[in-house]
Amino acid sequence: MYRFLLTPRWLGYLALTLVAATVMVFLGNWQLDRYRGRTAVNERIDAGATMTPAPLRDALPAPTGGAGTVGPAPTEQLTWSRVTATGRYDSANVVLVRGRTLDNKVGFEVLTPLVLADGSAVLVDRGWIPPVPGAGATTQPRVPAAPGGEVTVTGRVVGSESGGGGVARRDGTLEARRIDIAKLAKQLPYPVTGGYVLLDGQTPAPDPAFQAVQIGHTNNWQNFGYVWQWWIFAVMSLVGYGWVARREARRLAGLDGPDEPRDRAAEPASPTSA
Structure with missing residues (x-):
């Protein structure tokens, strides 16, 4: 049949x-x-929200090269972990990352290098600020000044982003579309750690003009x-x-x-x- x-x-x-x-x-x-x-990423995000901050170097090893070089990237297991670091902000090399969305509004994230005692720096994402009212989306906003003197920050370890074009300096401020640490490091006068810190606490307190960048869970x-x-x-x-x-x-x-x-x-x- x-x-x-x-x-x-x-x-x-x-x-x-x-x-x-x-x-x-x-x-x-x-x-x-x-x-x-993606489930593992979400679990690390949730765990980082309640963990005690560890020293920065536990998650981001110090770079070993000269100015403009980048240290090792954070491991997958340590990404989104919470760390703390103490240093001095370099207000002469602020980075504006344009085209960043928060609550359906497009604005800028502000990164400022935190220069550490060993002479290297870690980029600190101090938060999100809106564009200038009535101006174009690419018009540079007024960036609140970073506190002078010694600063202690706590935040989440985030890996470098890729793509998004190059880095330009306009009116003394670095601008980029993505947080590509290797490209940003070439514009800075010191070695830079291979990940950045997404700020969630600072001493002295951060400027209230900044809005915290939200950490989204993966779907x-x-x-x-x-x-x-x-x-x-x-x-x-x-x-x-x-x-x-x-x-x-x-x-x-x-x-x-x-x-x-x-x-x-x-x-x-x-x-x-x-």
Whole structure:
């Protein structure tokens, strides 16, 4: 009854079905890996909110090169951990990162190098400020002055961003589209650590003009939904092949009903006309 499945055409159908199902299973596994990775990021973000700040060098090793060089990037496990550092802000090398969104408003994040006792610096994201009212989105805002003297900061360790073009100095202020530490370091007169600190506390207190940059959780449940979507599609493709094969077998067997052939001999004879 199912001997037709061994014909070249149906063997081709079977091969295509198995390939499609295999690809869908792999796509589901890939989304599962993304789900696990994003879940781990969210767990680190949550853990960092309550952890006691550790010394900066526990998460960001000191750079070993000269001016303009960058130290090792933070490890995945230490990204979003909470650290503390003490130094002096270098107000001559403030960095404005444009095109940053907070509460659906586009403004600037302000990074200021914190020069440490060993002569290296760590970039500190002091917060978000809105653009100048009535001016264009690229017009430089008034940046509150960084406190002078010794400053102690606490915040989250964040890795360098990539892309977004170069770094330019306009009216004495560095501007960038992304926080690419390697590019920013080339504009600075000291070695720079390989990650930056997203400020959540400072002594003396930060200027109230700054708004805290929000840390968003990754949408890991979307990936979890994709896992099941791809796996269900894989099962459906195999079930679909079986359904089509059964339908073809019934057609070749001349089955009219759902399970058995109709018995023509058992049908009542048509009445003859008088």
